Amino acid sequence: MSAGKRPAPADDLGTQAVSDADRLRDTGKKYASSVDVARMAGVSQSAVSRTFSGGANVSESTRRKVLEAAAKLDYRPSLIPRIMLTHKSNLVAIVVGGLYNPFYSAVLEQFTSRFQEAGHQVLLVHAASDHALDDVIPKLASYRVDAIVSALAILSAGAAETLAKLKIPVISFNTAVKNEWVASVSCDNVEAGRAVADLFVDRGARSFAFISGPMESHASAARLRGFQERLREIGAAPAQVGRGDYRYEGGFNAALRLFDGAQPPQALFCANDLLAIGAMDALRKSLGLRIPEDVLVAGFDDIPSASWASIGLTTFRQDAGAMVEETVSIVLASENGKPPAIEPVVVSARLIERNSTHRPTTRAA
Amino acid sequence: MSAGKRPAPADDLGTQAVSDADRLRDTGKKYASSVDVARMAGVSQSAVSRTFSGGANVSESTRRKVLEAAAKLDYRPSLIPRIMLTHKSNLVAIVVGGLYNPFYSAVLEQFTSRFQEAGHQVLLVHAASDHALDDVIPKLASYRVDAIVSALAILSAGAAETLAKLKIPVISFNTAVKNEWVASVSCDNVEAGRAVADLFVDRGARSFAFISGPMESHASAARLRGFQERLREIGAAPAQVGRGDYRYEGGFNAALRLFDGAQPPQALFCANDLLAIGAMDALRKSLGLRIPEDVLVAGFDDIPSASWASIGLTTFRQDAGAMVEETVSIVLASENGKPPAIEPVVVSARLIERNSTHRPTTRAA
């Protein structure tokens, strides 16, 4: 046995000078173990374990003695050994990059809630760029996370490869990736882009512009592709493309560049809402253009600000709830050390029309 | 030793049909262990351990053999056993509630980055209310987190008590709590409230209103206290108080109630920016009041939206970076199973004046 290893406290544990738990800590141990509890309760360690797991096969009297000792020692069973035994940590890593975008912070919050409900804990990993992933990934493997959810706006093939090499199930949120170990959940960005084209044309616009996210963003590229594709099908002029970075300032500056000519475009589609809001401010405050009279504007995500009375931005609402749900169920299903389901899951987005593309019903019809 | 326990693979490990790592997984094990690596490299387990920790006392040839085998098996040392040995997990839990508030999502992002830099991992915990904490707290103890950072807008004395009982260092972000095991980092809310009173009076306002956060929010209460206190000192009329919930809609609705009379207040201070933005929209869009001509408005936090051209909200910028830094250093210093430093840390906030309290310089002076 391991008794007799520590100096003397074997006896001390009976008396009660200060708190028993405090005295224990003074011996250098941070937490009481089941052995400590067992000793104080005068039972075997197994009895303690049984009391705290299920509680089957424990007599009432033993149980009482154990619980009493446990309370005195502030004992909480550790999950760490279980991880070693079962090779399951119940830890899920979520990698995020753009928490400045309320869409992603909302998604993160939902993930966390859902995983907690499912009995998992969330290891949050911040990666400014997918490049920064390389530093953190080894840690994830070492903590034996059961799965990794990448909620990065950008996930390069290289980074996906790195993730895949861990042989840990990876679910890419919002970026489709082709890889045996990487599943993906995203919304139909191409279709959404097409819908915006139809909407703009329907509202009478003849010239178009698009402000993109970072060049590497799949989502942004897909939205643009659908937009241009549909414009071409309709026989409309192709959109001029400006480049942003998914942030307000990027939209603001890109709009200044795109709309400074004599014949500014009549409609603007932005790869996300932050860009769109920045662009609207540039159009209105700096260029003196009216929305929607002079320019129609649409964004993507339906972040809370999009619905503010002072903003009123037409946008696509990604069904974050459904996307999170899909992701969580993939994670829960793939917890066996085997690759996750490989079919990319696509959730549809819904157009929410607001004032930025729609004249408010004028009272005098 | 533990050899000879598994069926037969002891021999198989030499050959190379598929990938060695894959074959290993097929035996039911999810990860290769140092023992697996040792066997394949033909060395002892301790040699493997030494190779990966520091690398001292390993001959070049052994090292090479080990690394080679490790690569073949996709071996990553597990941190889990180390947690058992050292009673340190290098895991820090961050409890959040209001990620819908960009201030908190920014804070979370900073925390995560900083902790990662310091070699810690972040366990993210979502608690809709501090009440919900009770469900999650036992888990935290069981995962043996080294510290808990509460970034809850509200932390009741009861919840703090519960946290404190874990004997894990707790740092309360933005809510001062008196408890041996709970340190706190916040900004000087009372002083900020006083400064707003001065600003409003200085800008010519004579009647005042305040929209609070949830009743239980210490921060909101402190801001209000400072505001009223200073108004009284100056001999101004006390502010009417409306109640919000820290969200846009709460500010919108509270403003409708506060400003529907014949003599609406001339200045409005809101407990955070989201409330203030909601209130501004209500004032302008629903009540037809002008800002700042008819009503001065100030908020708190300096979230990105506050600086948008379409918003231009005067607000207090909490120095989130400094607050995070303070918190992180408390965590890093207190990692010994002893209570953290108890002196509450107070970081000052800075007034950022924008259009909502300040007439833009009129061109025609």
Add this chain to the structure above:
DNA sequence: TTGTATGCGTTATCAG
């Protein structure tokens, strides 16, 4: 430099 042996805190198996 190398290998052997032991402990960390659980759970599961098995004998009493």
Add this chain to the structure above:
DNA sequence: CTGATAACGCATACAA
């Protein structure tokens, strides 16, 4: 119902 014992994967003291 109860207690002893063997893993889990790593680090470390100790022996060779």
